Amino acid sequence: MPETPLIRSLRAAVAAAPDDVPLRLHLASLLLDAHLTDEAITHIAAALQRDPGSDEARALMARAVSAPVTPPRAEHLGGSQESPARPDGDAVLGPRTDEFDWQAAEQELADIVPPMFVTSGPEGGAGDLADLDSGPAFDVETSTVRLADVGGMAEVKERLEAAFLAPLRNPELRRLYGKSLRGGLLLYGPPGCGKTFIARAVAGEMGARFLSVSLADVLDMYVGQSERNLREIFDTARRAAPCVLFLDEIDAIGQKRSNLRSSGMRGTVNQLLAELDDVGDRNQGVFVLAATNHPWDVDVALRRPGRLDRTLLVVPPDPPAREAILRYHLKDRPVAGIDLRKLVRRTEGYSGADLAHLCETAAERAMLEAARTGQARLIEMRDFETALAEVRPSTGPWFETARNVALFANEGGTYDDLLVYLKKRRMV
Incomplete structure (x- = not known):
């Protein structure tokens, strides 16, 4: 079919409205009928760029790249060659297959449509998909917090100094007194x-x-994967040494095996024990700290020498710590006339999280009043008076349980420090 006036008109219309996909595809269909395949492919590719999900464009592209081609002329082949004929007498202009050749299509469009996905080379950013599993699975941070940033808690700091910091800072004294850095806290x-x-x-x-x-x-639904996760965690810490490995919720990861019915969880605890022993033997640069709200649920084997053999009771903040916490949570808020000493006295037994919630509640009350009146005001002591009536210390239930443990299940003096604290606060 020769080029028609309609094709010329459609070319002009597409030039005037290049984003009109149906118009462009209609022109491409007429171009294919006129055997102007290259130009048709250009328009189909442009349509696919604007509408990648167009079924009509995909169908036209398949038709374009598999269109019949004229066979080589006889003189080029060194003799005469007749085209094979169909049963209906029409000549077949070239080979045709019912299966779409995507590779040929990609090569045909390489200079027209950029590829959707690429594989970066040695200097690329993403790399192969396999590289996703080759990097570290866990993030290792650089801590900028110091003990001086922890308000109060003099006894906690003293215990940390004796357990880790003093031996680390004085290697000569450590060797003189035979102080080992093995074990955890x-x-x-x-x-x-x-x-x-x-x-x-x-x-x-x-x-x-x-x-x-x-x-x-750590925990995973597949058998053996939890143990593998633990191994990767400790390997990551060893590679990042010196490193503090902090195991939060250790009572869930290292539960008492006598209470476990799942063999998978038993395997996880066993793997944790093995990794802790490896830390002591293979790498002195990994310092293990663990935290729990329920130490009585931790497997006793985890607390043997060379593992988590030292314990430290972290209690609600003392008065200096409460003042520091309140100052921290109020420093960027508009406050006036706040009696910090009074607040410190009235927040005995509040945890750090309770104090943060107290400040949030007081600020919320002032903000709601400002929204209601349309006039902003400062956070005042009356807001804290109301907040104190709403926010109560959350540590009470924990101390009820801990009291029973300290009184009736204190084997070997494990919870002597807890018992001293309870007596000092007249809780026993």
């Missing part, structure tokens, strides 16, 4: 009292990297 206490923050401060004080691991990072 178990932080326990009511929730929201800053165990994770203290672990970060230890890492910052030591100048070590920090790797925090929770239950979700």
